[in-house]
Amino acid sequence: MLTRSNCCVAAIAVMVAVTGCRKEPPAKERAKSDAETQSRVVAKLAKADEYDGTIDHIVSKCPNCALHMDGTHEHVLQVSGYTLRFCAEHCKKEYEKDTANAILALKIPED
Numbered sequence: 001m002l003t004r005s006n007c008c009v010a011a012i013a014v015m016v017a018v019t020g021c022r023k024e025p026p027a028k029e030r031a032k033s034d035a036e037t038q039s040r041v042v043a044k045l046a047k048a049d050e051y052d053g054t055i056d057h058i059v060s061k062c063p064n065c066a067l068h069m070d071g072t073h074e075h076v077l078q079v080s081g082y083t084l085r086f087c088a089e090h091c092k093k094e095y096e097k098d099t100a101n102a103i104l105a106l107k108i109p110e111d
Ligand SMILES: [Zn+2]
Pocket: 062, 063, 064, 065, 069, 086, 087, 088, 091
């Protein structure tokens, strides 16, 4: 069985060649960086800010109520330079639990 052993040597040589030129995994397979999450949060905050009609870094409608309720001065959260006003303490608490994901999940109504 000489041919069989020659075949094995060839297979090992191929494996060495393949592992020798292994490439970096594609960018999309890497874990999302904090910086990327942060920029998406800020982009969403900018839209929410715009939605209330004044671009002043204050989101005056309650984000936890999908911006359908007016926020108050009593229930306020500061996020990335923006002030979020909530309609109630429990709405604010929902956002405090996981602020970044809550903002990313926010659907801003069109019109
Ligand atoms: Zn609310």
